[in-house]
Amino acid sequence: MLINKSFLITGGAGFIGSNLVEYLLENGASEVRVLDNLSNGYRENIEPFINDARFEFIEGDIRDLNTCKKAVEGIEYISHQAALGSVPRSVKDPIISNEVNITGFLNMLVAAKESPSLKRMVYAASSSSFGDSAKLPKVEGEEGKPLSPYAVTKWVNELYGDVFSKVYGFHTIGLRYFNVFGPKQNPNNPYAAVIPLFMKAAMEKKAPIINGDGSYSRDFTFVQNAIQANVKAMLATPDLDKHEVINIAVGERTTLIQLWDAIAAAAGVNIQPEFSPNRPGDIPHSLASIDKARALIGYDPKYTVREGIGITYEWFERKFSVGV
Numbered sequence: 001m002l003i004n005k006s007f008l009i010t011g012g013a014g015f016i017g018s019n020l021v022e023y024l025l026e027n028g029a030s031e032v033r034v035l036d037n038l039s040n041g042y043r044e045n046i047e048p049f050i051n052d053a054r055f056e057f058i059e060g061d062i063r064d065l066n067t068c069k070k071a072v073e074g075i076e077y078i079s080h081q082a083a084l085g086s087v088p089r090s091v092k093d094p095i096i097s098n099e100v101n102i103t104g105f106l107n108m109l110v111a112a113k114e115s116p117s118l119k120r121m122v123y124a125a126s127s128s129s130f131g132d133s134a135k136l137p138k139v140e141g142e143e144g145k146p147l148s149p150y151a152v153t154k155w156v157n158e159l160y161g162d163v164f165s166k167v168y169g170f171h172t173i174g175l176r177y178f179n180v181f182g183p184k185q186n187p188n189n190p191y192a193a194v195i196p197l198f199m200k201a202a203m204e205k206k207a208p209i210i211n212g213d214g215s216y217s218r219d220f221t222f223v224q225n226a227i228q229a230n231v232k233a234m235l236a237t238p239d240l241d242k243h244e245v246i247n248i249a250v251g252e253r254t255t256l257i258q259l260w261d262a263i264a265a266a267a268g269v270n271i272q273p274e275f276s277p278n279r280p281g282d283i284p285h286s287l288a289s290i291d292k293a294r295a296l297i298g299y300d301p302k303y304t305v306r307e308g309i310g311i312t313y314e315w316f317e318r319k320f321s322v323g324v
């Protein structure tokens with residue numbers, strides 16, 4: 001399926017991007033190029049591919065249009081993952097989140113739109129676009145108001161995706177990820193997500209800190225489900241005639257307490273969590289409808305949260321034995 005096809009993965013040294021690169025190379029892609037400035041990604045994530053003749057790394061910044069244009073040259077499929085993630089980071093420094101996530105995104109859209117070789121661009125959107133809407137499950141088209149600078153940036157991406165489709169006839173697909181987790185997600189980053197933090201606590205046999213009383217729930221999504229969505233969105237949509245946004249999740253809700261219990265069970269520890277106040281802007285519950293993704297690209301998540309946690313915990317254990 002991937003033979004004789006060329007891919008550009010922006011943010012390919014990051015968590016989701018490097019898992020996607022690994023999948024593409026393992027499954028026969030003829031060319032995989034990564035554009036990443038290593039601001040939040042890690043050279044070690046791409047080191048295993050450096051000697052593969054089909055792999056190319058461009059260390060560069062999506063805020064520079066010429067860099068984006070060079071990265072896109074000769075490429076057929078783009079998965080645009082580069083962005084500054086994390087709501088708290090965007091609250092601390094909204095200007096840099098805006099520059100990377102909006103200006104950088106716009107640069108990639110322009111570079112892709114002008115490329116004669118390009119067949120499809122997909123990009124990482126976010127469940128944060130549902131904002132303050134309390135309705136469950138979350139269905140595309142039923143968004144509320146954004147709750148953070150990060151959510152604004154991801155929402156603006158979708159607005160640009162729509163406008164590029166209408167104005168230039170350049171059609172992209174936004175993948176609204178819901179709390180993706182898995183191997184290669186760094187727990188030592190100041191803006192680390194909840195699952196790598198819980199994994200680290202379990203490995204160190206320490207109590208995890210839960211913001212709130214543990215009843216908040218999320219549609220946690222194992223990274224291989226997100227990889228499947230990327231590949232299908234890139235390849236299975238030759239007849240796309242407008243901009244589309246689709247939820248990428250499992251359609252299952254797990255509370256933070258249940259999440260900790262599953263991780264503690266995988267680690268074989270019995271430790272009670274500690275609780276701290278809720279974080280401002282955190283919505284109580286998130287659960288996706290994935291009907292649109294199923295219909296549009298044939299998305300069919302293969303991994304449950306529990307399976308994903310088992311695989312991820314094993315990876316963390318291996319990694320920690322040589323140091324993350």
Ligand SMILES: NC(=O)c1ccc[n+]([C@@H]2O[C@H](COP(=O)([O-])OP(=O)(O)OC[C@H]3O[C@@H](n4cnc5c(N)ncnc54)[C@H](O)[C@@H]3O)[C@@H](O)[C@H]2O)c1
Nearest residue numbers: 011013014015016036037039040041061062082083124180
């Ligand atoms: N992980 C999740 O749960 C989740 C949820 C919703 C959306 N997303 C989105 O998915 C994408 C990938 O997320 P991730 O968790 O892998 O994050 P990540 O931080 O691990 O990966 C992002 C990559 O982008 C790179 N990058 C940042 N700024 C750049 C710039 N100016 N130029 C070039 N490269 C730059 C970073 O170095 C990093 O390698 C992001 O767009 C994120 O907003 C992630």
